[in-house]
Amino acid sequence: xxxxxxxxxxxxxxxxxxxxxxxxxxxxxxxxxxxxxxxxxxxxxxxxxxxxxxxxxxxxxxxxxxxxxxxxxxxxxxxxxxxxxxxxxxxxxxxxxxxxxxxxxxxxxxxxxxxxxxxxxxxxxxxxxxxxxxxxxxxxxxxxxxxxxxxxxxxxxxxxxxxxxxxxxxxxxxxxxxxxxxxxxxxxxxxxxxxxxxxxxxxxxxxxxxxxxxxxxx
Numbered sequence: 001x002x003x004x005x006x007x008x009x010x011x012x013x014x015x016x017x018x019x020x021x022x023x024x025x026x027x028x029x030x031x032x033x034x035x036x037x038x039x040x041x042x043x044x045x046x047x048x049x050x051x052x053x054x055x056x057x058x059x060x061x062x063x064x065x066x067x068x069x070x071x072x073x074x075x076x077x078x079x080x081x082x083x084x085x086x087x088x089x090x091x092x093x094x095x096x097x098x099x100x101x102x103x104x105x106x107x108x109x110x111x112x113x114x115x116x117x118x119x120x121x122x123x124x125x126x127x128x129x130x131x132x133x134x135x136x137x138x139x140x141x142x143x144x145x146x147x148x149x150x151x152x153x154x155x156x157x158x159x160x161x162x163x164x165x166x167x168x169x170x171x172x173x174x175x176x177x178x179x180x181x182x183x184x185x186x187x188x189x190x191x192x193x194x195x196x197x198x199x200x201x202x203x204x205x206x207x208x209x210x211x212x213x214x215x216x217x218x
Contacts, residue, residue, distance in 0.1 A: 169203030
């Protein structure tokens with residue numbers, strides 16, 4: 001009975017940590033509003049499902065635990081408008097005038113798996129002898145069956161990057177420019193001096209920088 005109650009408690013703990021961030025009041029870094037049309041063609045080729053919010057799972061045994069994928073409108077401006085702005089600012093330098101850019105993938109997620117699993121393992125049930133045994137059994141059970149999001153999939157990343165066991169911002173991006181595909185994953189693991197940075201906005205900002213850099217070297 002104590003084990004069952006403990007499992008229920010941990011499930012409640014997981015569920016309470018999966019809160020979505022509040023929409024910010026400030027635009028993403030580097031955004032400039034353009035009143036005129038852009039000099040290139042930007043087509044959003046993503047599926048409707050990929051643009052919607054996905055809360056993942058609160059099941060501590062699921063590979064989808066703590067994967068929160070957010071809709072475009074979570075930021076100011078939405079990420080496609082932001083990308084247009086950044087590309088237009090660099091259009092001359094990158095020789096983009098008249099070119100067609102197709103966005104194939106542009107997801108923004110917060111991956112809290114490592115953070116949530118580490119919290120569950122740090123929970124103590126009681127100093128009572130029976131409770132300690134139940135705690136050990138439960139932690140062993142969770143460790144045996146824990147499943148991690150594949151780093152090649154949306155929202156997944158190389159866990160070795162996150163030694164401090166923090167929530168991580170992940171942007172999965174793919175675009176086709178004049179027939180050439182640019183596909184990469186941007187992972188934002190906040191360092192000690194970056195804890196106050198907005199996780200989704202920073203991940204999108206850095207992913208956009210990476211895309212611009214890739215365009216610039218070709």
